[in-house]
Amino acid sequence: MTTRHFRVWRGDDQGGALTDYDVEVNEGEVVLDIVHRLQATQAPDLAVRWNCKAGKCGSCSAEINGKPGLLCMTRMNTFGPDETVTVTPVRTFPVMRDLVTDVSFNYEKAREIPAFAPPADLKPGEYRMQQVDVERSQEFRKCIECFLCQNTCHVIRDHEENKAAFAGPRFFIRAAELDMHPLDARDDRKEFAQEEQGLGFCNITKCCTEVCPEHIKITDNAIIPMKERVVDRKYDPLTWLGRKIFRRDQLESQK
């Protein structure tokens, strides 16, 4: 057991500050353990959102020494023995209290995406897919909606004004998941991603991928492929010519 120095942001939408604490740390603990100990011993009114403590619910997103991460997956032994550990709420979303933020921006963006649209001639129970066709989409289903990617994306983190026009990486993987889905019948996912979700805002600096606790290759497997699919439709003359000559746009089997 050792005693370590912590700084935790305390406050609400009226203001706040980093508050110093010296707190006991034991072998094998994660930052969330320390926050719980603070609640139990020194700061019973410290607000923190958490649920599973196993990196699967996505609730305890915060910033630890300035890096976005899950409190429950950040091990204390990754810090130096004398290193001060600073814990702050995620910066991109409005603060409610202490480490708890209002992430409703993400749910609003989620509601804007057209839902999965199965082929009209299939009834529930008749869906058939080959594994090889759905595994790309399955990678994106690992998302735990911690919204760390949304938080670290500089498009909205540093530019609040872009929130209206930009859906963010979490919803680009949703767009890719649906566009790559073998049974999704909608043909306008690419246009939606570019025109409604603000795909073009992304300058592929990969911070979303760096912070993803599920190690989803957000940029390489979702955002860039979606950008490339937009290029297929809008900017590539060879693809355009091929679609016209071979009438591929009318042949569903070529998809």
Added chain:
Amino acid sequence: MTTTATTPPRPRAAIAERTLRTDRWWLAPLLTFLGLAGFLVYATVRIFVNDNYWVEEFHYLAPFYSPCLSESCAPGSSHFLGQPFPQLPSWMSPAMLVLALPGGFRATCYYYRKSYYRSFWLSPPACAVPDGHKKYTGETRFPLLIQNVHRYFFYAAVLVGLVLTYDAVISFHGKEGGFGIGLGSLILVVNAVLIWGYTLGCHSCRNIVGGRLTHFSKHPIRYWMWTQVGKLNKRHQLFAWLSMFSVVIADAYVWMVASGAINDLRIFN
């Protein structure tokens, strides 16, 4: 129709520090800046040198001057593509005619975009570090909308790869004619291999060969190609740097041999 209650936006947490990162987040963009700036300086100097790019004795052609497409080119340095361009003005070198293609391919490459947006444009310099710009529109409008031409440059880069492969093959030329191997031949081969590793691992290539498909099961050959390109794509950053170093090393080696600064290390003939 259902409606949801809307709440007025609340302010973010009032944290005075622009970033609270305590690690050396500045190191990666700094090294990237130095690496890319070094390459740009070398390339700029080299395209104005306009000399010492062809070693007649061993058929070594410097990559920066390949293919040599002008009547101004050193005798013997133009190969199967001929000399479609006339004599160039004295301030212009044959390298200026061709470098726009590989240069454009790299400038619009998804990896290089990440690297220079971070290191040159500080947008952002590192994750969770402020991007230092008052306004940000990304690649939604001119001029950055032009990044979408990466696809065209990929097509051109395949041709460049073929030319560099040809250069590597003809570099196996002996001092007294016939077959020969020198250190320069091996350097040009390694360079061609790394250039292909970089070109074929491109995200546009990955999309073209199969990424755009929705039903892989209906296109097994394209699915196989997509998986192979995917293996290179995972190492795209690595190949981007290795091929950038190799092209400089190959070019500088030919430059030094052609100028007589060093002798080519001959392994056979």
